[in-house]
Amino acid sequence: MTIEEIQNELIDEFSMFEDWEERYQYMIDLGKDLPLIDEQYKTDNNIIKGCQSKVWVHAEMKNDKIEFTADSDAIITKGIIAILIRVFSNQSPKDIINAEMDFIDKIGLKEHLSPTRANGLVSMIKQLKMYAIAYQTQLK
Secondary structure (H helix, E strand, C coil): CCHHHHHHHHHHHHHCCCCHHHHHHHHHHHHHCCCECCHHHCCHHHECCCCCCCEEEEEEEECCEEEEEEEECCHHHHHHHHHHHHHHCCECHHHHHHCCCHHHHHCCCHHHCCHHHHHHHHHHHHHHHHHHHHHHHHHC
């Protein structure tokens, strides 16, 4: 699936819920299914700066696609990173770099996060795209 198709799938999934309490619960459930980072990668180098909670992300290039794993010490944050990894994992660096993140506004995520969590969301997206830039450079 393309990044856009995954984003549209998420928009459809979130639109099924009546209110944000249900959407938060869905994000928590998504966090439970997150491809967890191997303990060896839970280092300071893999912590996303700018998040109030601890969020670790590891990226590996496999068959010209980036595979992400992650974890967080907070359940909502874990749900947020799970959503982002679902969108970006197993995509090419170029597609990740060029991805528009419109779905975040369409599902209303940013407006329902506290300012610190919203900043953390931006930091997570930035870090995932930085991994893509680094791998894109290696491909050239």
